[in-house]
Amino acid sequence: MADREESFSFNRHVLAYIHEAAAGGLYDIRGLGAKRALPTFDDLVFLTASLSRYPLEGYRERCSTRTVLGTRSAKKPITLETPITIAGMSFGALSARAKEAIGRAATAVGTSTTTGDGGMTPEEREASKTLVYQCLPSRYGFDPDDLRRADAIEVVVGQGAKPGGGGMLLGQKISERVAEMRTLPAGIDQRSACRHPDWTGPDDLAIKIAELREITDWQVPIYVKFGASRVRNDVKLAVKAGADVIVVDGMQGGTAASQQVFIEHAGIPTLAAVPQAVEALEEMGVLGTVQLVVSGGIRTGADVAKALALGADAVAIGQAVLVALGCNAAHAADGGVHRDVTADYERLGTAPGFCHHCHTGQCPVGITTQHPELERRLDPAEGAQRLRNYLNVLTMELTTLARACGKSDVHHLEREDLVALTVEAAAMAKVPLAGTSWIPGEGP
Amino acid sequence: MGGRPRAVTLDVRALGVRGVNAWLHGEGQAAGGGRVEIVHPDGAHNLAVGLDADLDVEIRGHAGYFVGGMNKRARITVDGSVGWSVAENIMSGTVRVRGNASECAGASGRGGLLVIEGDAAARCGISMKGCDIVVGGDVGHASAFMAQTGTLVVCGDAGAGLGDSLYEATIYVRGRIEGLGADAREEPMTASDVTRVEALLRRAGFAHAGVEFKRVASARTLYHWHAGLGHGAY
Amino acid sequence: MCGIVGVLVKRERARTQLGTLVVPMLACMDARGPDSAGLAVFHDATPAGARRMSLFAPDRAYPWCTLADRLGADLDGTATIVAHENLAVATSSLAPTAVRAWIETHAPAVRVLGVGRRMDVYKDVGRAPDIARRFDFARLAGTHCVGHTRMATESAVSPAHAHPFTAGEDFCLVHNGSLSNPHMIRRQLEARGIRFETDNDSEAACRWIAWRLAEGDDVETALGRALRVLDGFFTLLVGTAEGLTLVRDAFACKPAVVAETDDWVAVASEFRALAHLPGIADADIFEPRPERVYTWAVDREP
Numbered sequence: 001m002a003d004r005e006e007s008f009s010f011n012r013h014v015l016a017y018i019h020e021a022a023a024g025g026l027y028d029i030r031g032l033g034a035k036r037a038l039p040t041f042d043d044l045v046f047l048t049a050s051l052s053r054y055p056l057e058g059y060r061e062r063c064s065t066r067t068v069l070g071t072r073s074a075k076k077p078i079t080l081e082t083p084i085t086i087a088g089m090s091f092g093a094l095s096a097r098a099k100e101a102i103g104r105a106a107t108a109v110g111t112s113t114t115t116g117d118g119g120m121t122p123e124e125r126e127a128s129k130t131l132v133y134q135c136l137p138s139r140y141g142f143d144p145d146d147l148r149r150a151d152a153i154e155v156v157v158g159q160g161a162k163p164g165g166g167g168m169l170l171g172q173k174i175s176e177r178v179a180e181m182r183t184l185p186a187g188i189d190q191r192s193a194c195r196h197p198d199w200t201g202p203d204d205l206a207i208k209i210a211e212l213r214e215i216t217d218w219q220v221p222i223y224v225k226f227g228a229s230r231v232r233n234d235v236k237l238a239v240k241a242g243a244d245v246i247v248v249d250g251m252q253g254g255t256a257a258s259q260q261v262f263i264e265h266a267g268i269p270t271l272a273a274v275p276q277a278v279e280a281l282e283e284m285g286v287l288g289t290v291q292l293v294v295s296g297g298i299r300t301g302a303d304v305a306k307a308l309a310l311g312a313d314a315v316a317i318g319q320a321v322l323v324a325l326g327c328n329a330a331h332a333a334d335g336g337v338h339r340d341v342t343a344d345y346e347r348l349g350t351a352p353g354f355c356h357h358c359h360t361g362q363c364p365v366g367i368t369t370q371h372p373e374l375e376r377r378l379d380p381a382e383g384a385q386r387l388r389n390y391l392n393v394l395t396m397e398l399t400t401l402a403r404a405c406g407k408s409d410v411h412h413l414e415r416e417d418l419v420a421l422t423v424e425a426a427a428m429a430k431v432p433l434a435g436t437s438w439i440p441g442e443g444p
Numbered sequence: 445m446g447g448r449p450r451a452v453t454l455d456v457r458a459l460g461v462r463g464v465n466a467w468l469h470g471e472g473q474a475a476g477g478g479r480v481e482i483v484h485p486d487g488a489h490n491l492a493v494g495l496d497a498d499l500d501v502e503i504r505g506h507a508g509y510f511v512g513g514m515n516k517r518a519r520i521t522v523d524g525s526v527g528w529s530v531a532e533n534i535m536s537g538t539v540r541v542r543g544n545a546s547e548c549a550g551a552s553g554r555g556g557l558l559v560i561e562g563d564a565a566a567r568c569g570i571s572m573k574g575c576d577i578v579v580g581g582d583v584g585h586a587s588a589f590m591a592q593t594g595t596l597v598v599c600g601d602a603g604a605g606l607g608d609s610l611y612e613a614t615i616y617v618r619g620r621i622e623g624l625g626a627d628a629r630e631e632p633m634t635a636s637d638v639t640r641v642e643a644l645l646r647r648a649g650f651a652h653a654g655v656e657f658k659r660v661a662s663a664r665t666l667y668h669w670h671a672g673l674g675h676g677a678y
Numbered sequence: 679m680c681g682i683v684g685v686l687v688k689r690e691r692a693r694t695q696l697g698t699l700v701v702p703m704l705a706c707m708d709a710r711g712p713d714s715a716g717l718a719v720f721h722d723a724t725p726a727g728a729r730r731m732s733l734f735a736p737d738r739a740y741p742w743c744t745l746a747d748r749l750g751a752d753l754d755g756t757a758t759i760v761a762h763e764n765l766a767v768a769t770s771s772l773a774p775t776a777v778r779a780w781i782e783t784h785a786p787a788v789r790v791l792g793v794g795r796r797m798d799v800y801k802d803v804g805r806a807p808d809i810a811r812r813f814d815f816a817r818l819a820g821t822h823c824v825g826h827t828r829m830a831t832e833s834a835v836s837p838a839h840a841h842p843f844t845a846g847e848d849f850c851l852v853h854n855g856s857l858s859n860p861h862m863i864r865r866q867l868e869a870r871g872i873r874f875e876t877d878n879d880s881e882a883a884c885r886w887i888a889w890r891l892a893e894g895d896d897v898e899t900a901l902g903r904a905l906r907v908l909d910g911f912f913t914l915l916v917g918t919a920e921g922l923t924l925v926r927d928a929f930a931c932k933p934a935v936v937a938e939t940d941d942w943v944a945v946a947s948e949f950r951a952l953a954h955l956p957g958i959a960d961a962d963i964f965e966p967r968p969e970r971v972y973t974w975a976v977d978r979e980p
Contacts, residue, residue: 138571142554145516170669183593184592184611185611189669197570198510198570199528200911201911203679204528204679204933207490207509210490211489211509214462214490233832240713487948487950487952506949506953509948527933527935547933547965
C-alpha cells in the first residue's frame with residue numbers, strides 16, 4: 001500500500017477547507033460559478049446533415065439569428081441581432097470601465113446588456129443600445145427614472161449560483177461611488193436580502209409585475225429570473241404571475257461573491273433545467289408567447305446551439321464575458337503596455353487559470369475591482385473589441401451548427417437534432433443516448 | 445399653463461386602474477400642476493404609481509397594494525386604508541394615509557415623506573434608503589428591517605424585531621417596543637434628535653413632544669464579517 | 679399561492695345571504711388563483727345520526743340518482759342526493775365509513791370531498807367565477823363559509839388538489855402560502871395510519887390539525903401547536919361546526935385582512951375582495967397579527 005494515498009472523500013481540497021474553517025471560523029466566500037464536475041452541454045452532440053437531411057452553405061445561404069423577446073404584453077418587445085445576451089452583473093462587482101466595454105460590444109453586435117445589484121450607471125445606459133434593468137431584493141440604487149429609461153425590466157427572484165440567497169459585496173469593493181449608489185456606508189460588508197421587500201410569493205408577484213407595467217405604461221417587456229431549482233413549478237408560477245420572458249440560471253451560473261457552499265451545493269445544472277422549463281411553458285400553452293432565456297455556464301457557440309435546440313429562445317452569458325475581457329489571463333494592459341501580471345495572482349494566493357477571487361476586489365486584470373490602479377488595466381475600447389470578437393465567434397459557431405442541421409434560422413433547431421453521450425446527460429436533457437432510441441426515465 | 449389648479453375627477457370604476465394611471469402619466473403630468481380626485485378605488489392595486497409631477501392627488505376610499513409606488517414630487521393622500529407596500533421606493537414628494545397601512549409600508553423608500561395616520565403593519569420601513577416615515581399609531585413586527593438610511597417615527601408601539609440588521613437609519617418610538625432586532629439598540633435622545641423628531645411630527649401633523657420618544661439605532665457590529673460573531677449572526 | 683375568503687353571518691335572518699356575500703369575494707380572488715376554486719358552507723345540522731357527504735365526479739353528466747339508488751339498495755338504507763353537474767351532496771343515515779367503502783368499490787371515479795352534519799364542500803378546477811356560476815354558489819345559505827382560489831405552487835392542478843381540504847367531520851381548511859416541511863409532516867401522520875389523497879402541502883396541514891382535534895385539542899390549541907410544527911409561510915383559515923378560525927405564521931408574509939360589522943365577519947387575502955360588502959364603509963378593518971389565533975363563533979340559539 002502506498003504511503004501517499006489520497007482519500008477520495010477527505011481529499012486535499014476537503015482537508016484544506018476544514019483547516020481554513022478551523023482557523024478562521026467563517027465560511028468561504030468566493031466569486032465565479034460552480035467548479036465541480038457536472039453534466040453539461042458538452043455531453044450532447046448534434047445530428048448534422050448527411051443523406052437524410054440537407055445542410056446549408058455557409059455565407060451565401062442565410063441563417064437568421066434575429067431574436068425577439070417580450071411579445072406577450074409589451075408594446076415594445078426587444079429585437080436582437082443574435083440570441084446571445086449579456087447577463088446581469090453589477091457595477092460594484094465590475095468596474096465602470098468593464099461595464100462600458102460590455103455595453104459597447106453589445107451595442108456593436110446588436111444585443112442587450114443587463115444592470116446588476118446596485119442600479120444603472122449613466123455610462124452603462126449610454127454605452128448599451130438595449131439595456132435590461134434589474135429589480136432585485138436589495139433594491140440598491142433602484143430609481144424610477146432608470147426604470148423608465150430601460151428597454152426591459154428583469155425581476156430577479158434569484159440566480160443560479162445561489163438560488164434562495166441574497167447578494168453580497170465585501171467591504172473592499174464598497175468604494176465611495178459604489179456606497180453612494182447603494183446608500184450604504186463605504187467600506188462595510190454589504191448584506192443583501194434574499195426576498196424582495198415589498199412582495200412575497202407568486203400571487204403577490206403578479207401585483208408587483210402589474211405595478212412595474214403601470215409605471216412604464218405597458219411599454220417594455222418584464223422578465224422574471226430565478227436560479228434553477230424547482231424549475232417546472234417556478235416557470236409555471238412566473239407565467240401565471242404575468243412574466244413576458246423567463247430567465248432560468250443554472251447552477252453553473254457565476255457570482256461576484258457568494259458562500260462556496262451555496263455555489264457548489266444549490267441549484268441544478270443548466271442542462272437539466274432547460275427541458276423542465278420548456279415542458280412547463282408547453283403545459284401552460286405559452287411556448288412561443290413567453291420567451292425563455294437560459295444562462296449558467298454558456299461558453300461556446302455549441303452551448304448556445306444546444307440551448308436553443310432544447311427550446312430556449314436566447315441565452316445569457318456572464319462569466320464567459322469576463323473571460324473574454326481577460327479574466328484569468330496572465331497578461332493585462334497597464335498604461336497601454338501589455339505585461340505579465342502573474343505575480344498579482346500569486347499575491348492573492350492563486351494563478352492564471354485558477355482564479356476565482358472576484359470577491360477580493362483585487363482583480364489582476366482590472367475587471368472585478370474598484371481600485372483605480374487596477375481599473376486602468378482594462379481599456380474600454382480594447383475590452384469592447386475583445387468581447388465583440390468573442391460574441392461574433394459564438395454567433396458564427398451557432399450558425400455553423402445550425403446550417404449543418406439544415407436550418408435557415410437558428411430558432412429552428414429542435415431537440416430531435418441532439419443526442420447524448422452519457423446516460424446522465426440523456427436523462428437530464430431528455431434526448432436519446434447516441435446510437436440508441438433510449439431516453440432514461442421515459443416510456444418502455 | 446398658469447392660473448388656479450383645476451380639480452379633475454377620475455373614477456376607477458369607469459376608467460380602470462390603467463385608465464387612471466394613463467391619464468395621470470399623460471395629461472396629468474403635462475399640465476404641470478393641479479388637483480386630481482380618484483373616486484371608487486374599491487381596494488384596487490397600483491393606483492397613482494410612478495408619478496413624476498407637481499400634482500395633488502386625493503384617493504377617496506380604501507386602496508390596495510403599491511399606492512404611490514416610486515412617487516416623485518406628487519402629494520398623494522388616501523382618505524382610507526391601503527394594502528401592502530404603500531409608497532414603495534418613494535423618491536420625493538409626500539404620501540399620506542388617513543387610515544391604516546398594511547405590510548411593508550414605505551419599503552425601500554429613498555426620499556420624501558410617508559405619513560400613516562393610523563397603524564402600519566409588519567415590516568414598515570423595510571429596506572428604507574433615505575425617506576422619512578411617520579406613523580401616528582403602531583407598527584408591526586420586523587419594522588425597519590435592513591433600513592439603510594432615513595428616519596422612522598412611531599407615535600404608538602413597535603412590534604418585535606424592530607430595526608433588525610439596521611444600517612444607518614434612525615428609529616424613534618414613543619410607545620412600547622415589543623423587541624429589538626439583531627444589531628439594533630436603544631440610545632439616549634440628544635437635543636438634535638428631539639428637534640429632528642418634532643420637525644417630522646409637525647410636517648406629519650402630530651402634536652407630541654420629542655422628549656417622549658426613544659431612539660433606536662444600529663450597534664454596527666454586523667458591518668464586517670468576522671468569526672467572533674458566532675454562527676447565530678448569519 | 680392563492681386567495682382565501684371566509685364569511686360568518688351573525689344574524690340568523692341574514693343566513694340566506696351567505697352565498698350572495700361570498701360570490702363576489704371569490705370572483706375577486708380569481709386573480710390570485712386561476713387554477714381551481716372551492717367553497718365549504720356550514721348550515722343547519724342534519725338530524726342526529728344523519729350525515730351530509732359532499733361528492734365529486736369527473737363527469738358533468740354523472741348519473742347521481744342511479745348512484746343513490748344503488749347505494750341505498752346495497753347498504754339497506756336511503757341517501758337523498760342534491761346535485762349540480764359533477765358535484766353532489768348526499769344526505770343519509772348510513773355510516774360514512776360504509777358509504778366511503780361502497781364508493782371505493784362500486785364507484786371509484788367518485789371522490790368524497792367532505793363529511794359532516796353541517797358542512798357541504800364544492801370544488802373543481804377552473805376559474806372561480808365559472809365555478810361559482812356552475813354550482814350556483816349565490817343560492818347557498820348558512821352560518822359561515824370558507825372559500826379559496828388556487829395558484830398551484832408544487833403539486834398538480836386537479837380537483838383533488840383544490841382547497842378546501844377536509845378531514846374527519848365538519849372540518850375544513852384553506853391555505854395561502856407554501857409549507858417547507860410538508861413531506862415530513864405527512865410521513866409522521868402516515869405512520870399513525872392516516873391516509874393522504876394528494877401530495878399537496880395544504881393537505882398535510884389539514885390532516886395534522888384534524889389529527890390534533892381527534893386527539894382532544896380544541897381548535898385554538900391545535901392551531902397554536904401548528905405554529906410550532908408547520909414550517910414555511912402560511913395563512914390558514916379553518917372552518918368547523920362552531921365557526922371560523924384564522925392564524926398566520928410568525929413571518930406573516932402571506933396577506934390577510936379581516937373586516938367586521940354587527941352583521942358579519944369577513945376574511946380575505948386582499949381588501950379588494952371585501953370592498954363591496956354591505957356596510958364595509960363603517961366596518962372595523964384590521965390586519966391579523968402573526969402567531970395569534972383568531973376565532974369567530976356562530977351564535978346559536980340554545
